[in-house]
Amino acid sequence: MSGVRGDALRRSPAGGSTPSPAGLDRSPDEGLRLVARALLVRYPGTDPAAHPALALDDLQLAPGRSVALVGESGSGKTTALRALLGVIRPSAGTVEYGGTALDRLRGAAARDFRRAVQPIQQDVDGALDPRQSIGAAIAEGQRAGGGAGRDTAGVVERLLDEVGLPLSLARRHPHEVSGGQRQRAVIARALAVGPRLLLLDEPTSGLDATVQVRILELIERLRAQRGLGLLLVSHNLGAVARLCEETIVLYRGEVVERGRTRALLDAPRHPYTAALRRSVPEIGVPFRAPLGPSPGAASVVSRDGCRFAARCPHAVAPLCGSPQELVPVVNDAARVVRCVRAPELGALDPLT
Amino acid sequence: MTDDAPLLSLRDLVIEIRGRRLVDVAELSVARGQIVGLVGESGAGKSLLLSSILGLLPADATVRGSITFDGLELRGAPDRLLRSVRGHRIAVVLQAARAALTPTLRSGTWIERALVLHHVPAPERRTRIAHALDAVRLDPALLRRYPHQLSGGEAQRVAIALAVALRAQLILADEATSALDVTVQAEVAELFRELRQTEGTAVLLVSHDLALVAGLADRIDIIADGSIVERGGPGVLTNPQHRVTRELVTANPTLGRDAETPR
Numbered sequence: 001m002s003g004v005r006g007d008a009l010r011r012s013p014a015g016g017s018t019p020s021p022a023g024l025d026r027s028p029d030e031g032l033r034l035v036a037r038a039l040l041v042r043y044p045g046t047d048p049a050a051h052p053a054l055a056l057d058d059l060q061l062a063p064g065r066s067v068a069l070v071g072e073s074g075s076g077k078t079t080a081l082r083a084l085l086g087v088i089r090p091s092a093g094t095v096e097y098g099g100t101a102l103d104r105l106r107g108a109a110a111r112d113f114r115r116a117v118q119p120i121q122q123d124v125d126g127a128l129d130p131r132q133s134i135g136a137a138i139a140e141g142q143r144a145g146g147g148a149g150r151d152t153a154g155v156v157e158r159l160l161d162e163v164g165l166p167l168s169l170a171r172r173h174p175h176e177v178s179g180g181q182r183q184r185a186v187i188a189r190a191l192a193v194g195p196r197l198l199l200l201d202e203p204t205s206g207l208d209a210t211v212q213v214r215i216l217e218l219i220e221r222l223r224a225q226r227g228l229g230l231l232l233v234s235h236n237l238g239a240v241a242r243l244c245e246e247t248i249v250l251y252r253g254e255v256v257e258r259g260r261t262r263a264l265l266d267a268p269r270h271p272y273t274a275a276l277r278r279s280v281p282e283i284g285v286p287f288r289a290p291l292g293p294s295p296g297a298a299s300v301v302s303r304d305g306c307r308f309a310a311r312c313p314h315a316v317a318p319l320c321g322s323p324q325e326l327v328p329v330v331n332d333a334a335r336v337v338r339c340v341r342a343p344e345l346g347a348l349d350p351l352t
Numbered sequence: 353m354t355d356d357a358p359l360l361s362l363r364d365l366v367i368e369i370r371g372r373r374l375v376d377v378a379e380l381s382v383a384r385g386q387i388v389g390l391v392g393e394s395g396a397g398k399s400l401l402l403s404s405i406l407g408l409l410p411a412d413a414t415v416r417g418s419i420t421f422d423g424l425e426l427r428g429a430p431d432r433l434l435r436s437v438r439g440h441r442i443a444v445v446l447q448a449a450r451a452a453l454t455p456t457l458r459s460g461t462w463i464e465r466a467l468v469l470h471h472v473p474a475p476e477r478r479t480r481i482a483h484a485l486d487a488v489r490l491d492p493a494l495l496r497r498y499p500h501q502l503s504g505g506e507a508q509r510v511a512i513a514l515a516v517a518l519r520a521q522l523i524l525a526d527e528a529t530s531a532l533d534v535t536v537q538a539e540v541a542e543l544f545r546e547l548r549q550t551e552g553t554a555v556l557l558v559s560h561d562l563a564l565v566a567g568l569a570d571r572i573d574i575i576a577d578g579s580i581v582e583r584g585g586p587g588v589l590t591n592p593q594h595r596v597t598r599e600l601v602t603a604n605p606t607l608g609r610d611a612e613t614p615r
Contacts, residue, residue, distance in 0.1 A: 072534075072536070209561065238605020282605070283589050286567060287541065287542075289545075
């Protein structure tokens with residue numbers, strides 16, 4: 001993995017390079033890589049002394065790779081997605097596409113970026129123009145992708161078929177179709193542009209459970225057939241387990257754990273990952289009340305210490321009140337965890 | 353009225369709108385202190401059923417059958433009776449927690465006004481609110497805040513605190529945890545279980561999230577196309593008979609160790 005730029009590194013809040021998980025770096029498609037390094041996002045008008053909205057040392061997306069960003073509201077996951085799309089400018093660090101910083105992309109390279117990297121937004125209802133038919137929306141995607149003049153009707157037909165929508169839907173408007181159909185239409189329009197990387201922000205929230213499963217199946221199939229790269233921003237661990245090989249857990253703007261999804265969900269190392277995992281209701285598993293904070297948690301909380309301490313069942317003074325670094329996990333080269341007690345606590349049971 | 357009679361009982365409930373039969377439920381009841389889950393997908397009739405209990409159906413809806421609450425017939429009851437029950441003895445907790453509060457009122461004032469509206473005398477209001485905050489583990493400082501200054505989970509606790517302060521016998525929870533982060537959802541779910549223990553509050557938990565309901569409810573009713581298609585304890589889900597139940601069960605994420613992940 002390439003080194004972090006010196007100037008970005010000095011501005012990084014961590015103050016040093018943190019180990020990157022190894023073993024997940026296997027895509028050969030260098031020109032299509034979307035890479036964030038030493039990323040720091042602070043929103044204008046926020047207290048400069050407060051924690052930034054997001055600090056993310058290293059994130060690499062490429063066709064064929066799938067990464068999930070999980071965490072609760074305010075964890076910075078949507079901020080990360082916006083920075084990767086170039087719609088917000090990071091306060092420090094870089095986002096590069098094909099080796100060029102997003103704000104330096106010009107001409108053909110900029111067009112290529114906008115074509116290859118397609119967002120699928122959370123708000124399905126707001127993602128389509130209410131006055132435009134679904135067929136017209138998909139055709140517009142095709143024109144935006146530089147496919148103007150080609151057999152538009154044929155392309156729309158093929159894309160509707162690819163996302164599992166009947167051809168008759170092309171003439172309908174967004175309000176005339178169901179939520180699940182609307183999400184399929186949004187996906188078809190994104191595909192019309194010719195993407196290599198999909199950035200999905202809670203793509204199934206607000207949909208019925210059975211519809212969610214079908215949308216996930218669709219994304220899974222498209223990923224395999226088109227060799228797409230995925231970034232999935234979600235609090236739905238079921239979706240994450242299904243779609244992504246790597247998972248990054250964010251808590252209040254910083255990475256608390258990252259690694260291979262399966263290993264991370266089976267044997268979480270950070271108490272927050274364990275709490276997330278435990279909070280997902282599963283049929284056949286009795287309801288597990290979330291663990292409360294440890295009795296000493298309140299006294300542990302400090303500005304520079306562990307941000308999860310106030311809610312952590314394992315928080316102890318003074319260890320957790322001091323700055324926490326991302327450290328590698330023994331026997332799992334792909335895993336890092338930001339918890340000073342992690343070596344001592346070992347793998348946390350995700351179910352009790 | 354004995355304590356063995358159900359707190360809420362719907363019988364032969366039929367709701368039609370413009371000639372279309374949208375709800376047709378032969379029997380649905382909630383006992384005192386019981387948690388009942390009502391699970392179904394969009395359009396199954398969950399919200400209409402809830403609206404009928406509250407007497408808040410659209411004007412063009414016709415209702416037949418009976419809706420009794422604590423021995424009172426609510427169907428066709430005079431507004432005065434409905435007002436004394438709705439939002440008082442039957443509390444409502446909605447998905448959009450912040451929208452349920454009044455944007456221009458501090459959350460404490462919002463609770464206080466509801467108590468005034470339901471004729472709780474001043475000295476008692478203070479003790480009831482203090483008790484409610486304790487019951488839902490809500491920091492009293494949050495009562496000074498306006499809805500936009502509360503997180504989704506905090507706003508939901510405020511709405512539930514009001515139910516406790518009003519000594520509601522039944523909470524109708526309509527997707528009450530759906531919009532919350534999973535960790536917060538688990539906390540609110542735990543709260544319903546605690547309130548059943550400490551206050552004896554019954555809950556009709558309406559949700560599309562079968563797994564959540566399965567972990568909380570004493571009984572689960574699966575609703576599809578306006579009718580209950582399957583009913584039982586959490587065991588229903590280990591051996592689902594109806595097609596809709598089976599679909600709902602398979603749709604739920606399995607994070608167990610045998611689940612598939614991409615390689």
